[in-house]
Amino acid sequence: MKIRDLGVLAAVIMIVAMLIIPLPTWLLSFLIIINITLSLLVLLVAMNMREALDFAIFPSVILLLTLFRLGLSISTTRAILAQGDAGDVVETFGEFVTGGNILVGLVIFMLLVIINFIVITKGSERVAEVAARFTLDAMPGKQMSIDADLNAGMISEKEARERRDKVSKESDFYGAMDGATKFVKGDAIASIIMVFINLLFGIIIGMVQLGYEMADAATHFSTLTVGDGLVAQIPALLISTATGIVVTRAASDGNLGEDIANQLFAQSKLLYIAGGAILLLGLFTPLPEWITMPIAAVLIGGAYFINNKQKKSDDPEELLEIEEEVAADTMKSPENVVNLLNVDPIEFEFGYGLIPLVDATQGGDLLDRVVMIRRQLALELGIVIPVVRIRDNIQLQPNEYRIKVKGNEMARGELLLDHYLSMSPGDDDSIEGIDTIEPSFGLPAKWITEKVKEDAEMLGYTVVDPPSVVSTHLTEIIRANAHDLLGRQETKQLIDHLRENYPILVEELTPTPLSIGEIQKVLARLLRENVSIRNLPIIFETLADYAKVTSDTDVLTEYVRQGLARQITSQYVSGGDSLKVITIPGKIEKLIADSVQQTDHGNYLAMNPQDSQNVLEAIAKEVEKVSFMEQSPIILCSPGIRMYLRQLTERYFSQIPILSYNELDANVEIQSVGVVNVE
Incomplete structure (x- = not known):
């Protein structure tokens, strides 16, 4: 002590x-x-x-x-x-x-x-x-x-x-x-x-x-x-x-x-009044003048001094000179330029007509919704979503908004604050409204007024208020770009958090045999295919097992996916339902496997353009059939070609999950609803 x-x-x-x-x-x-x-x-x-x-x-x-x-x-x-x-x-x-x-x-x-x-x-x-x-x-x-x-x-x-x-x-x-x-x-x-x-x-x-x-x-x-x-x-x-x-x-x-000093004696006029009152008391009452006169003199003199000081401080020319000096010093400062280089991870910009969305005094709750979105996605994806920068932009239309990720515009939409967005459950088009497209999923929709809202709900329409529309859109954009938001710095934070409870596991994996950058690549690839990385202990256990065998992050990602088999299975199978999939026949799997080129920098798919076109057309045909059955299409293939099939289809079918047999729980029932055949 x-x-x-x-x-x-x-x-x-x-x-x-x-x-x-x-x-x-x-x-x-x-x-x-x-x-x-x-x-x-x-x-x-x-x-x-x-x-x-x-x-x-x-x-x-x-x-x-x-x-x-x-x-x-x-x-x-x-x-x-x-x-x-x-x-x-x-x-x-x-x-x-x-x-x-x-x-x-x-x-x-x-x-x-x-x-x-x-x-x-x-x-x-x-x-x-x-x-x-x-x-x-x-x-x-x-x-x-x-x-x-x-x-x-x-x-x-x-x-x-x-x-x-x-x-x-x-x-x-x-x-x-x-x-x-x-x-x-x-x-x-x-x-x-x-x-x-x-x-x-x-x-x-x-x-x-x-x-x-x-x-x-x-x-x-x-x-x-x-x-x-x-x-x-x-x-x-x-x-x-x-x-x-x-x-x-x-x-x-x-x-x-x-x-x-700044508040009680700030107003010179009040000091003049107080001094004058004391002076009158001394002149017209029996109070001794040798007491009242000095007090009145001090008050009036102090008021005169404060008044002159305020006039000098309020001189327009002097204020202008001060502002010019401050502005010049600011522009000369190197930090002024450096701050301009910062790019916000996520930005939400809106026109002046959407200000009520974020103004709490007008009932806007978008800021509270953003808090809930960040919490929800943190639970779903396992990463800390960066702060969403919300600002108005006079360059946008009054009712327009746009969402940026790392400075790049990812989506744009338009809201009518005095309307509701309604989406028809089928072919019913009896509700009057302004035709539009639902921004999150691209579905046809209509902006309807408060008067027809109850009628639309009775007919089975999905009716959503404007704040919910923009919140859903923002959520989907962040979810789709989560892999871009996870950089090395964010990965380091996740590793430090894991180290608190699993220090030996982290020490075994990083900085050797895998660096933070290599771990970040694996986690980003998982997020790109909508696989949550919240279960970091299992991911790190799998990486620790196979990092000594290979340093190829693509291959390591496949091993991690297999280690997360139960999580992936529960993501697509709910309750006791069977998993309905589109399967890839052995002929196409062999074609893809034979087209893999092995280099010192990793393996990549080098398929003949005509063969690629045929496979993609066959996949598109089966996906369309499954969509007509009102089911979500899922493609199932063997573990050896899964990542190459993803490379082939990523540009055209990025939202369709591609799974391998090793990524599914052994107890799940698999039901084939289509087979990709190439003529």
């Missing part, structure tokens, strides 16, 4: 000891001065802090100083009653305040107690209670605001994490302050009780045990009681004032002194 830690522990132990062990009067005097010093220091810190969390330890400080003060009160009470002497400090305070008049001293002391207990402590307690309640109630709104700023790209993940921590700490702080004010209140009550004990029992002990006369006992012990009360109440008053300052501080960029 460090010396300062030992010092704090020793101080706490000493405070507890003071409650039991009698202390010499010289030590009591020393500790009383220390108590006053610490209380004054706490008050100065409270006045100069800019926000509550700058003095986050304040509730604990209140507890320790209150305990210290109570320990001193008990020690001084013991010394007064046992010896009739509590040290020079207590006696000096008592004699100075009383000035030879005990009644005046008692009255002054009681006034201090009343001010501390009823005014400052009571008010601080109430403010702390209300602040704690409202801070707790405001937490959900603050968290949602942070999520909205994060999704809008206004802050980074690190900044969002820091702001969430700050919100949590503020809630804890004001909750602790609500309890700490109870210590201050209890201390004030205890001080009043101790005064009566010292005064009453002091006089009795002085007369019975120490042999004082009644008048002498009353004078002596009243002086000591007032002195003891003052040395306890002055630090208590300082701590109570500091507590009031802390709990009443609003959001500000300056300390208390700066805020008073």
